[in-house]
Amino acid sequence: MKKKVGVLALQGDFEAHRKALERAGADAVEVRTQADLDTVDGLIIPGGESTSMLKLLHIENLFEPLRAFGQHKPIFGTCAGAILLAREVSNPAQESFGLMDIAVERNAYGRQLDSRIVKLDGDVEAVFIRAPIIRSAGPEVKVIASYNGTPVWAEQGRHMVATFHPELTADTRVHESFLRKI
């Protein structure tokens, strides 16, 4: 049976993630409410603006349910999603779920003109768009790939983060590695 994976669809590139999940062989659904969340076995928090997502999470009373979901089910955060999963956020400081022991600095490479596409080890193409940087990671965090000396793809137990956008490439390996956690 196909794994049923949700994509948080409050704002951002949730459609690209939905398609990437389907390419990787999963059943993808958009999650906008608690009822949607109750039907999925894992969740992706997409790229987008973390401030917009936070605002909607609070207006719709989804912040605590989402944190609780992460206590027993896997979450994969890309870019804005990685910011929301972090223990600590800077530039500026903002609230986050604290589900992974990482400290993240927002827009750390600079503005859109500093966005870039690079190749990581293992020939993984990484699309960075106004990306954050993981400034520190705790001992429980396993770094899967780095770029310019800082982690860009990491996991801790059931959770995973990428500061780049695997959903904007044709390569499904990053999504497949998340599906193995479910």
Added chain:
Amino acid sequence: MVMNDDFRLKTGLAEMLKGGVIMDVTNVEQAQIAEKAGACAVMALERVPSDIRKEGGVARMAQIRIIREIMETVSIPVMAKARIGHFTEARVLEALEVDYIDESEVLTPADEEHHIDKKAFKVPFVCGARNLGEALRRIAEGAAMIRTKGEAGSGNIVEAVRHIRTIVKEMKQLTVLGKEELVHEAKKLQAPLELVEWVAEHGKLPVPNFSAGGIATPADAALVMQLGAEAVFVGSGIFKSSDPEARARAVVKAATYYKDPIKLLEASEELGEAMPGLDITKLPEAELMQTRGW
């Protein structure tokens, strides 16, 4: 069509704005209100379209000081407008490192034949369009995002609806045509065959397709999104209403829950007065902004 890295980065940022609301702001205070309300980006300009309409005169790129202050204050992407064809205004905005440039019919056009050669820039551009031919010409010039024009500053959704419906219908029609018919369509649309073929194959634009021009209420935002827009620009609609903060929050909510009538009802309650609206059929032709651009 060529999806090189440069183009992927430009459309990539537009992907991140989907499902969101880009709000026109004229100062730091408004930008902060927009960010706090959940805007996914702000558009920095000197006067909102309804004031440009009222006051007349030449509308130009905003003062650099204002744009810079806004960029220094908010953490969300900051866009700014350049006049149609004014490639040096665009170079100034690129040097300032704004995140997106809107080559906009809301400002007074600087060139009545040519648009900016947007492929020559590293910064991404958004352009307005009323129909598929116009959208594809802008994409051919290098636009990485299209927004339907609507009628800016009117508070009247009718033109935005007309434009999104037109583009969606024209795209659907292409999907059932044969190769030789597409050649004829490309001629009629005055757009490159390569782009016409891409749309015929995929049934959508090769760049994100947003909506603008006349959105004044949460229901307006939800309407254009149900018709096919992937995000909305709100110009005068927020800061010309009686309670900008509440309205900004409500439109953000409506852009996410555009298919959910219960959530739209919640978003539509206790909003105060919307901006005053204009009957577009009563506007003299010369006052229309949507007819600017070629």
